[in-house]
Amino acid sequence: MNGLKQFxxxxxxxxxxxxxxxxxxxxxxxxRFGDLSSPSAFDIAKKTGNPPVQEARALAARMxxxxxxxxxxxxxxxxxxxxxxxxWKTLAVEILSEAVERGPRYGEIDIGKGRYVLVEHTSVNPxxxxxxxxxxxxxLGDSIARLLTKTSHKVxxxxxIDDSGVQMAEILLAxxxxxxxxxxxxxxxxxxxxxxxxxxxSKKIESNPELENLKRKIAADLENYESQVYRFNAEVVxxxxxxxxxxCWRLGARYDVLNKESDVLFFDLWDDVFKSLREENAVYxxxxxxxxxxxxxxxxxxxxxxxxxxxxxxxSDGSTTYVARDLGYAAWKLGLxxxxxxxxxxxxxxxxxPVYITDRKGHETKQFGSASYTxxxxxxxQRRPQEIVRYALEKLGADPSRYIHYxxxxxxLSRADAEKLNVPVEEASFVHMSGRGGIYVNVxxxxxxxxxxxxxxxxxxxxxxxxxxxEYVGEQIAVAALRYFLVRxxxxxxxxFDSSEAADIEGDTGPYxxxxxxxxxxxxxxxxxxxxxxxxxxxxxxQEIELLRKISILPMVYEEAVKTLSVKRVVTYxxxxxxxxxxxxxxxxxxxxxxxTKVFRLAMVEAFRSAMxxxxxxxxxxxxEEM
RNA sequence: GGGCCCGUAGCGCAGAAUGGACAGCGCAUCGGCCUUCGGAGCCGGAGGUCGUGGGUUCAAGUCCCACCGGGCCCGCCA
Numbered sequence: 001m002n003g004l005k006q007f008x009x010x011x012x013x014x015x016x017x018x019x020x021x022x023x024x025x026x027x028x029x030x031x032r033f034g035d036l037s038s039p040s041a042f043d044i045a046k047k048t049g050n051p052p053v054q055e056a057r058a059l060a061a062r063m064x065x066x067x068x069x070x071x072x073x074x075x076x077x078x079x080x081x082x083x084x085x086x087x088w089k090t091l092a093v094e095i096l097s098e099a100v101e102r103g104p105r106y107g108e109i110d111i112g113k114g115r116y117v118l119v120e121h122t123s124v125n126p127x128x129x130x131x132x133x134x135x136x137x138x139x140l141g142d143s144i145a146r147l148l149t150k151t152s153h154k155v156x157x158x159x160x161i162d163d164s165g166v167q168m169a170e171i172l173l174a175x176x177x178x179x180x181x182x183x184x185x186x187x188x189x190x191x192x193x194x195x196x197x198x199x200x201x202s203k204k205i206e207s208n209p210e211l212e213n214l215k216r217k218i219a220a221d222l223e224n225y226e227s228q229v230y231r232f233n234a235e236v237v238x239x240x241x242x243x244x245x246x247x248c249w250r251l252g253a254r255y256d257v258l259n260k261e262s263d264v265l266f267f268d269l270w271d272d273v274f275k276s277l278r279e280e281n282a283v284y285x286x287x288x289x290x291x292x293x294x295x296x297x298x299x300x301x302x303x304x305x306x307x308x309x310x311x312x313x314x315x316s317d318g319s320t321t322y323v324a325r326d327l328g329y330a331a332w333k334l335g336l337x338x339x340x341x342x343x344x345x346x347x348x349x350x351x352x353x354p355v356y357i358t359d360r361k362g363h364e365t366k367q368f369g370s371a372s373y374t375x376x377x378x379x380x381x382q383r384r385p386q387e388i389v390r391y392a393l394e395k396l397g398a399d400p401s402r403y404i405h406y407x408x409x410x411x412x413l414s415r416a417d418a419e420k421l422n423v424p425v426e427e428a429s430f431v432h433m434s435g436r437g438g439i440y441v442n443v444x445x446x447x448x449x450x451x452x453x454x455x456x457x458x459x460x461x462x463x464x465x466x467x468x469x470x471e472y473v474g475e476q477i478a479v480a481a482l483r484y485f486l487v488r489x490x491x492x493x494x495x496x497f498d499s500s501e502a503a504d505i506e507g508d509t510g511p512y513x514x515x516x517x518x519x520x521x522x523x524x525x526x527x528x529x530x531x532x533x534x535x536x537x538x539x540x541x542x543q544e545i546e547l548l549r550k551i552s553i554l555p556m557v558y559e560e561a562v563k564t565l566s567v568k569r570v571v572t573y574x575x576x577x578x579x580x581x582x583x584x585x586x587x588x589x590x591x592x593x594x595x596x597t598k599v600f601r602l603a604m605v606e607a608f609r610s611a612m613x614x615x616x617x618x619x620x621x622x623x624x625e626e627m
Numbered sequence: 628g629g630g631c632c633c634g635u636a637g638c639g640c641a642g643a644a645u646g647g648a649c650a651g652c653g654c655a656u657c658g659g660c661c662u663u664c665g666g667a668g669c670c671g672g673a674g675g676u677c678g679u680g681g682g683u684u685c686a687a688g689u690c691c692c693a694c695c696g697g698g699c700c701c702g703c704c705a
Contacts, residue, residue, distance in 0.1 A: 030649085046684095079685080166704065167705070307630070312703050381699060384630085461665085501639070505667060508652065585669085605664095
């Protein structure tokens with residue numbers, strides 16, 4: 001097992017044996033304060049009234065007789081810290097051996113114990129192409145799924161396809177009544193084409209009551225499974241969806257199941273839920289007033305939502321609202337229903353795993369529901385409906401902590417990018433995107449733009465490369481740059497998208513990570529001897545210790561990241577790891593070193609590659625051997 | 628009106644799950660480093676009332692309260 005963790009455990013044991021009930025430890029920012037520091041003497045001093053330094057000295061004295069494997073030295077520092085120094089010579093052998101041996105699987109931990117988690121992400125309406133806001137969802141969701149997989153969870157990824165709303169009616173209207181061709185102009189992707197005409201049609205409908213009526217009629221027909229409109233819609237949805245998935249796959253995402261909203265209706269997931277809610281008296285029927293004829297969800301018992309009024313679940317015409325459908329779907333996810341979908345195969349992920357889609361005429365039965373818990377990657381604007389669903393699940397007897405809304409802030413456009421789209425910005429420093437308003441930056445053209453920039457760089461560096469190779473590396477760089485850009489920020493913070501910033505491939509970016517890896521690869525490639533982690537030098541350089549420290553901390557990073565569902569934590573790790581490697585690279589020559597040092601440093605480089613490929617896998621940053 | 632989120636250097640961000648020692652990184656800017664493992668890199672300089680004011684604490688960017696500024700949500704839309 002991992003060396004540094006054992007050092008930490010040894011320190012904590014020591015503190016306990018010396019009489020500290022709940023030891024506090026922290027990794028100091030400055031190596032002057034040792035490798036692990038404890039302020040526990042402050043706690044004791046508080047009780048005894050003695051100066052903290054005195055208590056720290058007493059603790060240190062009690063530790064002095066212990067036989068220690070990983071702790072080399074203990075120091076007392078003003079005003080009362082205990083600083084522990086690790087025996088890096090011993091640790092190095094253990095850390096490097098494990099990292100070298102495990103390769104990209106280095107750092108994996110068994111915290112999940114095989115529990116089944118259903119992660120839902122993407123869920124873009126099937127009437128348009130993905131824009132960068134959707135890409136934030138995809139990259140976060142995909143990384144969460146990867147993180148859970150890394151930490152011994154069984155993961156399935158679902159994508160909710162909202163194929164029965166008015167947004168579909170609008171685009172169908174364009175094809176059936178406004179003379180738009182069902183085929184896009186040469187060179188335009190079908191999803192991008194739909195997104196474009198969706199914005200155009202929305203504008204027309206706004207100023208035309210006749211079209212508004214037509215739209216309503218089409219929307220109503222969408223729920224009639226025998227209608228022509230339903231069949232036509234299914235074709236359009238299928239076509240857009242296939243184009244959307246190409247973009248998602250390009251970003252490195254994968255899916256197990258596509259759940260269509262029309263099938264949530266068809267398989268009647270809502271019915272069981274509605275029955276239970278009535279039995280629990282959690283819903284009531286309205287006899288009079290503006291909401292006459294509706295079934296409402298009672299929110300009076302909710303600490304916050306009670307102040308905003310109850311929620312309509314069944315409309316007066318008997319149809320369900322979006323929240324009701326989502327609740328039925330959520331209940332299915334957690335296995336609260338006696339009903340299930342039927343499926344058919346939809347396609348194959350780039351990793352060759354199958355993608356299933358719900359289908360009312362499907363022949364396949366699958367177990368995608370009934371998860372231990374579910375994570376829904378949905379933007380912050382849906383906090384209220386998500387909370388209503390969670391609260392309703394609690395009313396249905398489920399543990400509400402099993403339903404996790406992974407909220408993230410939206411992506412908006414910078415002044416410069418908005419102006420490029422001829423959007424008036426006035427005083428604002430950013431502009432919100434809007435599919436309907438035609439204000440958005442799509443993912444594919446953006447990736448192409450970054451790729452072109454990367455290819456230009458690759459051509460200069462490697463004039464001898466084939467165009468296929470240049471093309472391939474350019475694509476990987478573009479994906480790395482975009483993914484890194486979208487997940488390095490805190491999910492609670494709005495990203496103001498600026499294309500020049502997103503296309504940056506220097507500094508704190510995805511390609512920086514890739515570059516460190518490529519450098520490391522070059523060293524191993526040029527070496528004529530094998531790495532040997534056991535040949536530890538008597539004296540380690542400071543940069544070697546920093547690199548060792550960073551490599552060894554990876555399992556703890558995963559633990560922290562999965563507990564807090566923080567993708568950013570792993571991104572930060574990648575940056576720091578690349579940074580300390582570059583420092584090592586500058587100061588510790590490998591190939592020209594004496595034999596003993598050389599084989600040890602080769603092991604360092606190899607271990608670095610293990611840690612890096614493991615963590616890059618989680619964030620979905622593709623690595624290449626040369627760039 | 629009610630609820631939620633954000634505010635750290637000119638700009639973009641770490642540091643916020645567990646309060647710990649002088650608050651870090653990138654971009655931009657100024658100055659260095661290629662006869663030595665890849666300069667998409669590295670080193671150094673300059674740049675900070677951690678929104679403001681209180682409070683808790685031996686210790687607060689981190690916890691609590693108030694306020695200011697910005698954003699979002701509160702529809703028989705999804």
